[in-house]
Amino acid sequence: MRYIVLLIALFFPVFGFSQEWEDQQTFGSSDQAPLRILSSTDTSFFAPIIEDFIASYSNIAVEYVVTGTADIDRIFRATPEQFDVVISSAMDLQLKLTNDGFAVPVLDVEHPDWAQWGDSLFAFTSEPAAIVINRHALSDLPTPSSRQDLIELMRKHPHRFQGRVGTYDVRQSGLGYLFATQDARASETYWRLMEVMGRMDAQLYCCSGQMIDDLREGDLLLAYNVLGSYARNQAEISDELMVILPSDFPITMMRTVLVSANATNPEHAESFVRHLLALQTAADPLTFPLPPLSGFDDNIAQRTINLNPALMTYLDQMKRDAFISEWENAIVQDK
Amino acid sequence: MTANVIVSGSLRNRLALILTGGAALLAVVLFVAVRVLATQVAQQGQDNILNASMSSVLDTAVIRDGRVTLDFPYSSLSMLNTQADDRVFYAIYEDGTLLSGYDWLVVPRNVAPESTAFENTTFNGDQLRIATGARVLIGSDGPRNVFVSIAQTQDALSSTLHAISRNVALLGLGFFLMSSALAIWAASTTSRQMHRLTTSVTRRGPQDLSPVTKPVPSEMAPLVASLNTFMSRLDHTLTQSEDFIAEAAHRIRTPLATVRSHAEATLQRVDREDNRKSLQAMVRAIDESSRAAGQLLDHAMVTFRAENLEMPRVDLTELLQELVVSMTPVAEMKDITFTMKLDSSATLHGDPILLQNAMRNLIDNAVKYAPSETGVCVEISKSPTLSVSVYDDGQGFAPDEIETLSGRFVRGKNMGNKVGSGLGLTIAQEVAVVHGGKMTLSNRPEGGACVTLFF
Structure with a gap:
């Protein structure tokens, strides 16, 4: 019996590491179990926030693991007790997690009503979906400012764009699916755009980061529905990238955080959420490198995706199957 | 006098109790009634929205390529958004098979087409309201039954009800307090009439x-x-x-x-x-x-x-002086001397004949019962109230008779063989009472009986 226990103890870490994370970092040191944060946000954006949190509380260690939005939903639903805090840009998946009782309320938080749901899910960024263009590759072609411009541009110069346009693979990325469904809900233009991109043999990506990398490398000329915040960050470094917010209807996403109902470290998890929201309010770029919430009255915010049960509509299995098949018909075509 | 009356409760208290008790009962009834009504109305509101949402989902059911599909609109769920961020669950079944939604949500199977069944259930400790509807689709292989259930938590409902309950409770309390004040006022007004009659009879x-x-x-x-x-x-x-x-x-x-x-x-x-x-x-x-x-x-x-009774102003001094003068011959027969301690200006409003009668009885008594060769004193005092005292140097009243002597036909034991009727003191007392005063009998410390009329 003892050997079996020992065997399990030996193999358990192997099971633990069997998950492939995009990134995994531990901040601070503590004699207690670290606060485990499951996130879709690149570590570079969250490192200042976590360091500020650790500095404010003694004897806290934070383990920050990064993976895709769809993976977050799958992993967290399977093992909710493994994580204390979940951060994701896929608002629909986060809202469904909250709706299904995976989140615990954090009460008495000073936070605008439209940026929270059921005192459990808190939005803390406003990030638009953008068209990102490699300036050099575009060269003499006019700069598109809307989806319609984009369609016309690709139709006029198909050879220039062939194989050099990219967008999210909505089958893999939760955020990509959210952007796509909200686009489709807003306008038929989305489907025409997807058809045109399909004809251009569009490259499909799991994440904004890779799309931006390929754009910078020049492999891509244009990417659609890239996270504007990531792109702007890169655009500051290299002048090759140009970030365009579609003038017809920019879709703005809010990154959300929730405390796991099965958290092993609920007090620290709650403290972290409070700290994160306080940093968002302060909006100091040094401690909060993400774009803070924009006011609800602003023009941009009016196209912000609302936290409301309707987000679960496209997560319905039948609707998802129908949407994916339509999307595949449009973009994958004869592949 | 009330000591002899058998008292059973108080009309005023009984009236106040009945009225306040009634007010309390009415307040409770008001609270319960409004609360029940509010619950019904609020539940009706939630049911209507659930029904609309469920219908909008069910309406999209079609058979496509031999499969039942529902492409329900975004508004189906967005209309369920509430202030309290109520959670939403749904399930779509084709006969016994879950097409999509939450598998734990048990859908009633006996729902008639074109009607909605509502029921309550709990999920993880949360109260859920479920609306279920059914539709029959005719496919190439026969009819197919589609069931849609939409469930919603009741946080917004209960917070609304809580607010209503609090307001109604305040209303009920206010109603009760006002009614109580009114009841007490009514009770005391009613009993005041009784009290007024009692006072007028007692006075x-x-x-x-x-x-x-x-x-x-x-x-x-x-x-x-x-x-x-x-x-x-x-x-x-x-x-x-x-x-x-x-x-x-x-x-x-x-x-x-x-x-x-x-x-x-x-x-x-x-x-x-x-x-x-x-x-x-x-x-x-x-x-x-x-x-x-x-x-x-x-x-x-x-x-x-x-x-x-008529009450002219009477000069007591003059009246007493005349009396003493008229009684002097009788007194002299017993060698009794009169002493007058009179104030020159003692007057009062009264009946002169009655007063004279009373005084004469007193002086007559004194002369009759005083031993020979002693003195009888008539004294008028103005403080604390106007009073006339007649006293002698005799043996005084028997102490055990002082209380009863003024009764009709009561005569003292130590009267000897004196002629008397036992009415003298009675008359004097009645006159005193008629004038709003009283008569007291006492024995002087230095000996001798003393009768005082206070006015």
């Missing part, structure tokens, strides 16, 4: 048997009417008996005077000692009877005058 003099003339509420009219009848009967009886006594005394006095004059005449002519003695005893007895008759008449007069 009357002992001789006042006139009917109550003040207006009374109709409920009290029978009581007051019987009281008036009772008093008038009593008054009638009293008057009759007083009249009878006065008449009797008058009728007796005249023959007595005749008998006395005959006895005296006979006494002149009789020489035998024992005959003289019995005649003298006879004269004495006649004197006593005649005096008693006189005092009975006096007493009747006091009663009569008291009922029709």
Whole structure:
């Protein structure tokens, strides 16, 4: 019996590491179990926030693991007790997690009503979906400012764009699916755009980061529905990238955080959420490198995706199957 | 007087209790009724939205390529958004197979098409309201039943109900407080009428048997009417008996005077000692009877005058001086000297004949019972109230008789063989009472009886 226990103890870490994370970092040191944060946000954006949190509380260690939005939903639903805090840009998946009782309320938080749901899910960024263009590759072609411009541009110069346009693979990325469904809900233009991109043999990506990398490398000329915040960050470094917010209807996403109902470290998890929201309010770029919430009255915010049960509509299995098949018909075509 | 009345509860308290109790009951009924109504209305509101949402999902059911699909619109779930961020669950079944949604949500199977079934259930401790509808789709292989259930938590509902309950509770409390104040006011107003009647009856003099003339509420009219009848009967009886006594005394006095004059005449002519003695005893007895008759008449007069009292200003000093002068011959026969301690300006409003009668009785008594060769003192004092005291140097009253001596026909034990009727002090007392005063009997510390009339 003892050997079996020992065997399990030996193999358990192997099971633990069997998950492939995009990134995994531990901040601070503590004699207690670290606060485990499951996130879709690149570590570079969250490192200042976590360091500020650790500095404010003694004897806290934070383990920050990064993976895709769809993976977050799958992993967290399977093992909710493994994580204390979940951060994701896929608002629909986060809202469904909250709706299904995976989140615990954090009460008495000073936070605008439209940026929270059921005192459990808190939005803390406003990030638009953008068209990102490699300036050099575009060269003499006019700069598109809307989806319609984009369609016309690709139709006029198909050879220039062939194989050099990219967008999210909505089958893999939760955020990509959210952007796509909200686009489709807003306008038929989305489907025409997807058809045109399909004809251009569009490259499909799991994440904004890779799309931006390929754009910078020049492999891509244009990417659609890239996270504007990531792109702007890169655009500051290299002048090759140009970030365009579609003038017809920019879709703005809010990154959300929730405390796991099965958290092993609920007090620290709650403290972290409070700290994160306080940093968002302060909006100091040094401690909060993400774009803070924009006011609800602003023009941009009016196209912000609302936290409301309707987000679960496209997560319905039948609707998802129908949407994916339509999307595949449009973009994958004869592949 | 109330000591003899058997008291059972209080009308005012009973009235106040019934009214406040009724108000409390009404307040509770109000609270419960509004709460029940509010619950129904709020539940109806939620049911309507759930029904609309469920219908909008169910309406999209179609058979495509042999499969049932529902492409429900974004608004189906967005209409379920509430202030309290209520959680939403749904399930779509084709016969027994889950097409999509939450598998734990059990859908009732006996829902008739085109109707909605509502039910309550709990999930993880949360109250859920479920709306379920059904539709029959006709496919190539026959009819297919589609069931859609939409469930929603009731946080917004319960917070609305909580707010309503609190407001209604405040309303009920306010209603109760106002009703209670009103009840207490009503009870005290009603009992004030009773109290007023009681006061007006209590304030009357002992001789006042006139009917109550003040207006009374109709409920009290029978009581007051019987009281008036009772008093008038009593008054009638009293008057009759007083009249009878006065008449009797008058009728007796005249023959007595005749008998006395005959006895005296006979006494002149009789020489035998024992005959003289019995005649003298006879004269004495006649004197006593005649005096008693006189005092009975006096007493009747006091009663009569008291009922029709007029109150001119009377000079007490002058009245007493005249009395003393008129009594001096009688006193001198016993070698009794009068002392007057009079204030020159003692006056009061009263009936001079009654006052004179009372004073005469007092002085007469003093002269009669004082031993020979002593003094009788008449004193007027103005403080604390106007009072007239008559006192002697005799043996005083027997202490155990002081309380009873002023009763009718009561005579002291140490009266010896003095002629008296036992009405003198009664008359004096009645006169004092008629003038709003009283009479007290006491023994002076230095010896001697003292009678004081306070006005």
